Amino acid sequence: MNKFQLTLGLSALFIAGCAAFFSVFGIGKLFSGAFIAVVIMASSLEIGKLVTASFLYRYWDKINLLQKVYMAAATIMLIFITSAGIFGYLSNAYQGATVEFEKQTTALIFKEEQVEQLEEDKKFLLNELEQQVNSLPDNYVTAKRKLREDYNPQILGFNSELLELKKEVGDLKTELVETGVDVGPAVYLARAFNTDIDTVVKFFIFILIFVFDPLAVMLVVAYNQVLLENRPKQKTQHEHWKDIYSQDTLVEEEEPKKPKKPVNPNKLPKPVLGRGARIPNKSN
Numbered sequence: 001m002n003k004f005q006l007t008l009g010l011s012a013l014f015i016a017g018c019a020a021f022f023s024v025f026g027i028g029k030l031f032s033g034a035f036i037a038v039v040i041m042a043s044s045l046e047i048g049k050l051v052t053a054s055f056l057y058r059y060w061d062k063i064n065l066l067q068k069v070y071m072a073a074a075t076i077m078l079i080f081i082t083s084a085g086i087f088g089y090l091s092n093a094y095q096g097a098t099v100e101f102e103k104q105t106t107a108l109i110f111k112e113e114q115v116e117q118l119e120e121d122k123k124f125l126l127n128e129l130e131q132q133v134n135s136l137p138d139n140y141v142t143a144k145r146k147l148r149e150d151y152n153p154q155i156l157g158f159n160s161e162l163l164e165l166k167k168e169v170g171d172l173k174t175e176l177v178e179t180g181v182d183v184g185p186a187v188y189l190a191r192a193f194n195t196d197i198d199t200v201v202k203f204f205i206f207i208l209i210f211v212f213d214p215l216a217v218m219l220v221v222a223y224n225q226v227l228l229e230n231r232p233k234q235k236t237q238h239e240h241w242k243d244i245y246s247q248d249t250l251v252e253e254e255e256p257k258k259p260k261k262p263v264n265p266n267k268l269p270k271p272v273l274g275r276g277a278r279i280p281n282k283s284n
Contacts, residue, residue, distance in 0.1 A: 005226050012219035019213040020046040023085030030088050042085065049078040053217050057224050079217060083209040090205045098197070108172040115165045122158040125151065 024042040031038045052075050060068065129151045133144050189200045 002230075005223070005230070008219065008226060009223050012216065012223050015212070015219060016046075016050055016216035019082055019086060019216045022089045023082040023213070026085035026087070026089030026092070027081075029092055030085075045078055046082065049075055049082070050217070050220050052078075053220055054224050057221050058228065075217070079213050082213040086209045086212055087205055090208065091202075094201050094205075104172055104175055108169065111165055111169045111172060115162060115169065118158055118162050118165065122155065122162070125154055125158065129155075 020043065023046065024039050027042045028035045028039045052071050056068070056071055056075070063071075129147065132147055136143050136147075186197045186201050186204075189204075190197045193200065
């Protein structure tokens with residue numbers, strides 16, 4: 001096994017394990033009444049999903065149509081179940097991180113609405129006082145002063161309440177900044193797209209689940225593909241016995257020897273004689 005195969009296998013195992021962890025605990029929180037039983041059930045389904053995907057890739061050409069349809073449909077359905085479990089787990093984690101933030105945000109909105117209402121009431125009271133003062137003749141100085149003195153406690157009460165509420169609003173904004181550190185990116189994204197935080201987080205979770213478990217399953221299939229391609233090709237049983245019988249029964253046929261042609265004495269080369277040599281007489 002080379003480094004790439006090892007890296008691919010570990011990546012597939014790690015991503016599939018993370019997806020299974022989030023999914024199992026997400027489904028367990030959904031059915032918290034039987035948490036342990038649900039965790040065992042979801043874990044077995046996660047393992048079965050990966051084994052089924054590997055089996056389909058390895059034996060697709062050897063299984064019948066019913067097995068192909070059912071096992072492929074079951075794998076796809078389990079991917080959706082895993083994605084739903086991941087969505088539940090991440091949603092629960094987000095809600096847990098933003099509970100305090102949402103409480104403070106709601107309190108801040110309520111306090112700001114109170115401030116606005118008090119300012120409107122104060123403005124209405126001042127307008128009423130001004131109208132009554134203007135309705136009196138100019139020489140009714142004492143009556144005008146008495147009107148202002150009568151309205152003064154109410155105006156001071158509004159000012160006191162406004163001061164207290166604005167102080168509370170400032171404290172809530174400070175606490176909101178400190179609490180919002182955990183969800184700061186979501187807040188900035190919500191402002192950038194001019195929407196609320198829940199919508200941004202929901203779409204972000206959808207993006208995660210659409211690439212999480214499907215990627216894990218595809219990596220498992222890719223790992224099987226690499227293993228099969230690098231495995232030495234094995235001979236079939238028919239080829240194995242054919243090789244054995246061919247070695248035992250086949251005998252190399254020797255090429256037949258060609259018969260020698262008779263030698264014609266007339267075509268023999270004449271001997272070369274030296275000086276003083278005598279040619280033998282044929283009659284002798």
